[in-house]
Amino acid sequence: MADQDAQTPVVVDPPALSVLRWDESPDGPAVVLLDQTRLPAEETELVCADVPSLVRAIRTLAVRGAPLLGIAGGYGVALAAVRGEDVAQAADLLERARPTAVNLGYGARRVAREYRAAVESGAGQEVAAAVALAEARALHEEDAAASGRMAQYGLDLLAELLPGGGGHRLLTHCNTGALVSGGAGTAFAVALRAHREGSLRQLWVDETRPLLQGARLTAYEAGRNGMPYSLLTDNAAGSLFAAGEVDAVLIGADRIAADGSVANKVGSYPLAVLAKYHHVPFLVVAPTTTVDLETMDGTSIVVEQRSATEVTEITPKPGVPAGGGGGGMAVAPPGAKAYNPAFDITPPELVTAIITEEGVISPVTGVGLAELCARSSQVTIS
Numbered sequence: 001m002a003d004q005d006a007q008t009p010v011v012v013d014p015p016a017l018s019v020l021r022w023d024e025s026p027d028g029p030a031v032v033l034l035d036q037t038r039l040p041a042e043e044t045e046l047v048c049a050d051v052p053s054l055v056r057a058i059r060t061l062a063v064r065g066a067p068l069l070g071i072a073g074g075y076g077v078a079l080a081a082v083r084g085e086d087v088a089q090a091a092d093l094l095e096r097a098r099p100t101a102v103n104l105g106y107g108a109r110r111v112a113r114e115y116r117a118a119v120e121s122g123a124g125q126e127v128a129a130a131v132a133l134a135e136a137r138a139l140h141e142e143d144a145a146a147s148g149r150m151a152q153y154g155l156d157l158l159a160e161l162l163p164g165g166g167g168h169r170l171l172t173h174c175n176t177g178a179l180v181s182g183g184a185g186t187a188f189a190v191a192l193r194a195h196r197e198g199s200l201r202q203l204w205v206d207e208t209r210p211l212l213q214g215a216r217l218t219a220y221e222a223g224r225n226g227m228p229y230s231l232l233t234d235n236a237a238g239s240l241f242a243a244g245e246v247d248a249v250l251i252g253a254d255r256i257a258a259d260g261s262v263a264n265k266v267g268s269y270p271l272a273v274l275a276k277y278h279h280v281p282f283l284v285v286a287p288t289t290t291v292d293l294e295t296m297d298g299t300s301i302v303v304e305q306r307s308a309t310e311v312t313e314i315t316p317k318p319g320v321p322a323g324g325g326g327g328g329m330a331v332a333p334p335g336a337k338a339y340n341p342a343f344d345i346t347p348p349e350l351v352t353a354i355i356t357e358e359g360v361i362s363p364v365t366g367v368g369l370a371e372l373c374a375r376s377s378q379v380t381i382s
């Protein structure tokens with residue numbers, strides 16, 4: 001039942017996306033973002049010249065995705081430092097903007113720590129601010145390198161798990177490409193590497209209700225890269241497994257607890273159950289900055305609850321997010337209540353392997369995670 005309309009896999013090299021950059025304009029420093037709420041219809045930039053505007057961009061998912069949130073958190077603290085503002089307060093505001101992705105707090109706290117160390121060592125404000133900015137850039141570059149290493153580890157694991165020829169049929173959920181990363185992404189980067197190496201037969205893209213990161217963003221990235229993809233409603237995934245059309249599931253993560261529990265976009269847990277039932281590998285791809293060894297298990301992970309209007313409305317046009325500041329188009333009766341967790345938790349026993357930039361662990365055990373993180377060059381922040 002492979003998609004009859006599957007695009008012929010043609011490897012292209014699209015222009016790199018400028019997802020997030022530091023900008024020093026005559027008007028002053030700013031974090032400049034590709035506004036993801038307007039994709040795929042419009043590629044527009046959002047200039048965040050202060051921390052409150054960056055916090056709003058994070059809350060509205062103009063910038064999103066765990067690794068990129070970490071990078072944004074780091075640059076946000078550097079922005080406060082360069083503006084001579086309270087760096088500790090900026091780190092706290094940024095970390096609290098979205099609670100589940102551990103990377104956001106990690107990036108903010110890491111840059112704040114370097115700034116504080118510089119001040120405590122006697123550096124003046126300007127030098128300390130430069131140190132903060134340098135640390136934010138280092139975090140950005142480390143994430144780009146991590147993305148490339150995860151892609152290769154993932155490609156090698158797919159070859160091991162799926163030895164037959166003919167290419168892999170991979171299912172992804174949400175968006176885990178360049179739009180969440182300093183590089184090509186996490187789970188999507190594995191699928192993209194497979195495509196470039198000629199081993200991607202089909203990419204199944206879950207639309208990912210309610211904010212449609214799959215339909216709007218992953219389809220956009222897959223199309224840009226000439227990948228053979230088909231979009232599906234989240235509800236259709238089960239029938240794909242039943243038809244034997246899925247060789248492996250590739251997802252990202254927002255927080256991985258010490259026991260290997262994985263917080264990821266809502267809808268990940270049902271895919272893990274389907275994968276288990278149909279004996280399909282369920283692979284999590286995430287940098288070690290997403291592993292939180294201080295959170296013991298999935299029950300301790302805070303799952304972000306978002307507004308009901310994201311479920312009861314749909315966005316009528318780019319830039320008017322469903323559930324945003326009004327303007328969405330109602331699909332439910334006025335006043336309808338809605339359950340809208342942004343993430344769910346997959347227990348370790350449903351995870352085939354976790355692929356990080358430091359290697360792969362399977363079966364997923366706390367010891368394996370701690371060992372991987374010990375190898376990581378990522379500094380740990382208490």
Ligand SMILES: CSC[C@H]1O[C@H](OP(=O)(O)O)[C@H](O)[C@@H]1O
Nearest residue numbers: 064065066174186252253264265
């Ligand atoms: C690999 S990080 C991408 C991760 O972030 C997404 O969440 P959101 O779009 O709400 O930031 C989703 O959980 C993805 O797996």
